[in-house]
Amino acid sequence: MLFGDSPPPGLVGIAKLAAASEVLEAKTSVEYFEIDCRSALNRTRPGMPFAWSLNPYRGCEFGCRYCYARYTHEFMELRESDDFEDKIYAKSNIGFILKRELMRIDARGGIAIGTATDPYQPAERRFGRTRAALEVFAQQSGLAVSITTKSDLVRRDIALLQEIAKRNSISVNMTITTLDTELARLLEPRAPRPDLRLRAVRELADAGLPVGVFPNPIMPLITDQERRLDRLAKAARDHGATYFGGGVLFLMPCSRRVFFPFVEQHFPHLLRRYRERYENAAYLKGPYRETIQERIAVIRDRYGLSASPPHRDFAALEQQQGWLF
Numbered sequence: 001m002l003f004g005d006s007p008p009p010g011l012v013g014i015a016k017l018a019a020a021s022e023v024l025e026a027k028t029s030v031e032y033f034e035i036d037c038r039s040a041l042n043r044t045r046p047g048m049p050f051a052w053s054l055n056p057y058r059g060c061e062f063g064c065r066y067c068y069a070r071y072t073h074e075f076m077e078l079r080e081s082d083d084f085e086d087k088i089y090a091k092s093n094i095g096f097i098l099k100r101e102l103m104r105i106d107a108r109g110g111i112a113i114g115t116a117t118d119p120y121q122p123a124e125r126r127f128g129r130t131r132a133a134l135e136v137f138a139q140q141s142g143l144a145v146s147i148t149t150k151s152d153l154v155r156r157d158i159a160l161l162q163e164i165a166k167r168n169s170i171s172v173n174m175t176i177t178t179l180d181t182e183l184a185r186l187l188e189p190r191a192p193r194p195d196l197r198l199r200a201v202r203e204l205a206d207a208g209l210p211v212g213v214f215p216n217p218i219m220p221l222i223t224d225q226e227r228r229l230d231r232l233a234k235a236a237r238d239h240g241a242t243y244f245g246g247g248v249l250f251l252m253p254c255s256r257r258v259f260f261p262f263v264e265q266h267f268p269h270l271l272r273r274y275r276e277r278y279e280n281a282a283y284l285k286g287p288y289r290e291t292i293q294e295r296i297a298v299i300r301d302r303y304g305l306s307a308s309p310p311h312r313d314f315a316a317l318e319q320q321q322g323w324l325f
């Protein structure tokens with residue numbers, strides 16, 4: 001079936017929208033589409049550190065081998081393992097929809113941009129859907145917005161982020177799983193190099209924006225070694241990051257289908273252990289997680305890093321500036 005043709009009968013909801021999407025651009029292996037955007041903000045599950053998520057794209061060209069978000073393409077009946085990274089959908093009208101939503105919902109519980117796709121993946125250079133959303137946030141006040149990315153393209157928007165920060169809280173989480181360029185290339189084949197991400201951290205920090213480094217997901221026996229994490233935290237601190245995350249790899253069934261063959265190809269000596277630990281459960285059980293949490297806590301202390309970005313006191317700001325919330 002050619003994308004952009006009439007959708008085949010039987011498809012409903014997001015799968016029907018995806019099948020009917022207009023082709024925006026196609027290159028050798030990646031195709032870009034436009035998809036109707038019915039809502040910009042999605043409610044997150046209770047217990048999450050943010051109440052809303054926002055993803056300006058569906059699919060992510062960076063193609064990380066461990067990506068947990070591949071299942072989101074299955075909603076569109078796209079089930080080939082490469083579809084998630086090769087068929088990218090830019091949400092149409094996201095700025096207009098977001099602005100309308102913000103007029104009728106209370107979004108102060110925190111908005112996380114980039115929970116299921118990278119908001120600064122290559123498509124953003126052409127289609128600017130993340131920027132369109134940020135332009136809306138720049139007109140708001142009292143919101144807490146975070147952006148998670150692996151891309152130095154975020155540098156493009158520094159002035160806009162500063163504008164948002166005048167009346168809102170905004171922070172940037174730069175994901176760097178490893179400083180080893182070769183390993184990063186294997187794990188995250190189309191994402192910017194780790195040194196480029198660190199350069200972006202430096203520029204964000206110099207611009208006065210709260211920025212942290214997330215080594216997530218920490219992969220057992222691949223990126224979890226004390227010396228690797230220590231080196232990464234030191235580099236984060238040296239480039240102006242003030243916080244350092246740290247979550248262990250989890251593997252949904254859709255991720256296992258890509259990650260296990262990846263381990264078999266590049267780390268065959270680890271395959272048996274990965275299969276034993278992740279074959280029947282997405283999350284690791286046992287003391288490993290606590291060991292990693294302790295390791296990260298010690299490293300954070302060593303470099304004076306916190307676990308999360310600073311939060312602005314909106315009540316105080318409200319009193320100072322008389323904002324209405």
Ligand code: SF4
Nearest residue numbers: 060063064067117118
């Ligand atoms: S950058 Fe994030 S969303 Fe994109 S492929 Fe990698 S893990 Fe998945």
